[in-house]
Amino acid sequence: MYxxxxxINEIAKAVGVSRRTLSxxxxxxxxxxxxxxxxxxxxxxxxxxxxxxxxKRNREQDITYALVKRQHDIDVRVLSAERHFN
Numbered sequence: 001m002y003x004x005x006x007x008i009n010e011i012a013k014a015v016g017v018s019r020r021t022l023s024x025x026x027x028x029x030x031x032x033x034x035x036x037x038x039x040x041x042x043x044x045x046x047x048x049x050x051x052x053x054x055x056k057r058n059r060e061q062d063i064t065y066a067l068v069k070r071q072h073d074i075d076v077r078v079l080s081a082e083r084h085f086n
Contacts, residue, residue, distance in 0.1 A: 012022040
């Protein structure tokens with residue numbers, strides 16, 4: 001049996017095919033693996049972004065709303081005080 005690290009020439013000679021044929025075969029395998037791996041990474045990234053949106057974005061909106069409301073209340077007080085003193 002062949003194991004990782006064996007030379008392509010040795011495997012090609014034992015199998016009875018050319019080195020080029022065996023090399024092309026290994027490339028197609030690795031391309032398929034890379035494509036599948038990239039698709040898995042894309043799917044995992046989508047899931048991560050979806051979960052991040054659910055957890056982080058809502059909190060950020062709540063904080064932003066609270067800050068805007070607080071600033072609004074402060075501005076109302078300032079304007080109200082200016083109106084009464086002028």
